[in-house]
Amino acid sequence: MDWNKDKKLYLRVATTYYKKVDKLLLSGDYHNYLTMWSRQALIDDYGKKCIEDIKKFDGFCNYPSHTNYQETIGKLFNTYKKLNYEPKEGSIENFKAYMNHIFQSQYELGLDYFTILYQKPTQPLPILCLVSRKRGTGKTTILNLSKLIFGDNMTVNKTEDFRSQYNEDWSSELLIGIDEALLDRKEDSERIKNLSTAKTTKSQAKYKQKVEQEFFGKFILCSNHEETFIPIDQGETRYWVIKVKPFEGKEDPFLIEKLENEIPAIMHFLANRKISTEHSSRMWFHPSLLKTDALRRVINRNKS
Numbered sequence: 448m449d450w451n452k453d454k455k456l457y458l459r460v461a462t463t464y465y466k467k468v469d470k471l472l473l474s475g476d477y478h479n480y481l482t483m484w485s486r487q488a489l490i491d492d493y494g495k496k497c498i499e500d501i502k503k504f505d506g507f508c509n510y511p512s513h514t515n516y517q518e519t520i521g522k523l524f525n526t527y528k529k530l531n532y533e534p535k536e537g538s539i540e541n542f543k544a545y546m547n548h549i550f551q552s553q554y555e556l557g558l559d560y561f562t563i564l565y566q567k568p569t570q571p572l573p574i575l576c577l578v579s580r581k582r583g584t585g586k587t588t589i590l591n592l593s594k595l596i597f598g599d600n601m602t603v604n605k606t607e608d609f610r611s612q613y614n615e616d617w618s619s620e621l622l623i624g625i626d627e628a629l630l631d632r633k634e635d636s637e638r639i640k641n642l643s644t645a646k647t648t649k650s651q652a653k654y655k656q657k658v659e660q661e662f663f664g665k666f667i668l669c670s671n672h673e674e675t676f677i678p679i680d681q682g683e684t685r686y687w688v689i690k691v692k693p694f695e696g697k698e699d700p701f702l703i704e705k706l707e708n709e710i711p712a713i714m715h716f717l718a719n720r721k722i723s724t725e726h727s728s729r730m731w732f733h734p735s736l737l738k739t740d741a742l743r744r745v746i747n748r749n750k751s
Contacts, residue, residue, distance in 0.1 A: 450493045459503045509619050511568035528599040537712030541705040555723045565717035569663045573687040573730045576668045583698050584691040586669045590624040615652035628668040630677040674748040684734035688742040
């Protein structure tokens with residue numbers, strides 16, 4: 448083993464040693480994460496002198512930034528992940544066409560949503576809900592696209608993952624997608640509403656105590672249940688519900704590959720785009736902008 452080559456993979460936070468490990472995904476991509484590593488294993492592999500070369504930090508932090516990313520901030524190690532691509536000017540015709548398909552007459556608001564995510568990651572945003580009974584509308588593609596842009600700072604869950612008391616796997620993420628969402632319990636709605644504007648939350652891993660931490664997560668829900676995927680009360684301003692229409696003509700089976708090729712250009716576009724709406728509420732958008740027919744139908748279905 449070559450210590451000069453490998454030493455950048457190891458660090459010590461407080462009194463615990465960690466190694467940066469790449470996990471191979473089915474897509475062929477790699478997911479980078481930290482795993483605990485014993486001091487003795489390091490000595491066995493590289494000799495006792497290697498301990499002196501390992502970078503040491505007082506603790507962790509989770510500081511999101513896409514325009515000025517820092518892996519270390521002072522004596523803290525930043526657990527927010529660097530994005531997988533570097534911005535580069537180029538064509539985004541497939542991205543714009545897809546965004547126009549999803550957001551329709553609210554196209555500029557959709558671009559604002561992703562621009563704010565990129566430029567102002569700690570800014571609270573409405574709970575984006577894409578619904579359609581029909582298959583093949585491309586609503587789940589929004590989750591795949593967001594994952595490509597924001598990398599390991601996004602997670603895609605199922606309804607049961609959100610309901611679980613163990614939330615360590617998503618409580619520190621920028622984006623929490625819920626595919627095939629059916630959060631039809633009142634407590635589901637209350638929890639997601641509270642989290643959408645929360646500054647902190649309690650994170651818990653299995654067999655570990657709860658830990659309070661800062662929270663800046665945004666939720667994207669995709670569901671085939673247009674009116675019953677979640678209870679929404681009259682006057683609620685935290686949900687943005689969009690009914691997605693089927694593609695005109697034949698659905699493009701290579702759409703996600705085309706979008707992936709545009710990711711560097713999409714990042715350049717989002718980094719330099721001017722937000723078209725004013726900061727008018729705690730969730731940025733004025734509530735009147737988010738009132739859609741799809742939202743009204745959910746509210747009416749929830750009336751007693």
